[in-house]
Amino acid sequence: DAKTTQPPSMDCAEGRAANLPCNHSTISGNEYVYWYRQIHSQGPQYIIHGLKNNETNEMASLIITEDRKSSTLILPHATLRDTAVYYCIVRPGSARQLTFGSGTQLTVLP
Amino acid sequence: GAVVSQHPSRVICKSGTSVKIECRSLDFQATTMFWYRQFPKQSLMLMATSNEGSKATYEQGVEKDKFLINHASLTLSTLTVTSAHPEDSSFYICSARLQGVVEKLFFGSGTQLSVL
Numbered sequence: 001d002a003k004t005t006q007p008p009s010m011d012c013a014e015g016r017a018a019n020l021p022c023n024h025s026t027i028s029g030n031e032y033v034y035w036y037r038q039i040h041s042q043g044p045q046y047i048i049h050g051l052k053n054n055e056t057n058e059m060a061s062l063i064i065t066e067d068r069k070s071s072t073l074i075l076p077h078a079t080l081r082d083t084a085v086y087y088c089i090v091r092p093g094s095a096r097q098l099t100f101g102s103g104t105q106l107t108v109l110p
Numbered sequence: 111g112a113v114v115s116q117h118p119s120r121v122i123c124k125s126g127t128s129v130k131i132e133c134r135s136l137d138f139q140a141t142t143m144f145w146y147r148q149f150p151k152q153s154l155m156l157m158a159t160s161n162e163g164s165k166a167t168y169e170q171g172v173e174k175d176k177f178l179i180n181h182a183s184l185t186l187s188t189l190t191v192t193s194a195h196p197e198d199s200s201f202y203i204c205s206a207r208l209q210g211v212v213e214k215l216f217f218g219s220g221t222q223l224s225v226l
Binding site: 032034036038041042043044045046049087093094096097098099100101102103 | 114116142144146153154155156159201203204205207212213214215216217218219220222
């Protein structure tokens with residue numbers, strides 16, 4: 001799986017958009033970008049995934065650059081409950097397991 | 111999204127005893143489940159891949175005789191920590207693979223194991 005680089009921590013004000021970056025400069029053509037998050041003492045939660053087009057669902061938006069070497073996860077209106085570690089993972093769509101890096105600790109401030 | 115149920119959520123046991131953790135996919139069938147371990151302030155580390163009807167595949171450095179995995183049905187995998195010791199204290203998390211055009215993994219809520 002391609003290696004990803006994320007900032008170790010970020011803060012965001014409640015109600016504002018949280019933009020979490022991820023660099024994956026060695027991504028291959030068949031690899032997808034997945035985002036998961038882990039709230040303290042819970043299992044990871046799937047957020048969104050994409051290949052090359054931008055994606056949006058009820059939780060977040062995923063913006064992938066045209067060269068696919070980086071992406072941004074956007075939480076449009078962050079709440080205190082969005083405080084978690086966010087993991088950006090790159091892997092083929094048919095790959096079996098997920099390999100977790102260190103992620104970004106997002107803290108939403110009141 | 112798909113639901114994965116993991117029990118118990120927390121267990122405290124004495125050194126030398128065995129502990130069983132259950133992982134169930136509630137609304138889908140999972141031929142493959144995964145077991146992860148997470149130490150405080152660290153990321154998740156894959157321990158083993160559980161395959162329905164066959165032996166589990168263990169990651170390097172994980173003792174298969176200590177961490178027994180059984181995947182007897184398409185909705186249930188169990189992890190048994192045998193002869194637990196304090197160093198086995200950790201957060202154990204299971205996940206189940208939902209097959210499709212693009213496969214996703216869904217995770218249980220985790221089990222905090224404390225060995226005294």
